[in-house]
Amino acid sequence: MSSSRRPVVRVLAVAAWSLLAAIAGLIAIFQNTPMLNQSMLASSVDLEPAKMKPWGGLAYSHPSIWFGLGDNERSIRSGIVLSENGVELPQSKSLHADIRDRGAGAWSHWNRVILFST
Structure with a gap:
């Protein structure tokens, strides 16, 4: 692989891992895992x-x-x-x-x- 393509591969790998981490975080929030209950996202909400x-x-x-x-x-x-x-x-x-x-x-x-x- 040429040296000019290596930075592109690294950028894509970092982007893929970042996207995976963001998706995992959203799943944790919307699945109501302990992450939600122990974070600053946990709050009081009035029922309408x-x-x-x-x-x-x-x-x-x-x-x-x-x-x-x-x-x-x-x-x-x-x-x-x-x-x-x-x-x-x-x-x-x-x-x-x-x-x-x-x-x-x-x-x-x-x-x-x-x-x-x-």
């Missing part, structure tokens, strides 16, 4: 009442696209904390039937939806 929809019984849903993926069948676990008036709701990861039927502040972050009860 206009986006809350009845889900049946005592349950309501709210899209959670900005919170990363919640619990799901691929063993991803949500790290969000849901609070009401500054008080943490302790019944996270509740069964969806319990959220719908029993209420009492039960909630779940499942895939890209937060299910919560009154």
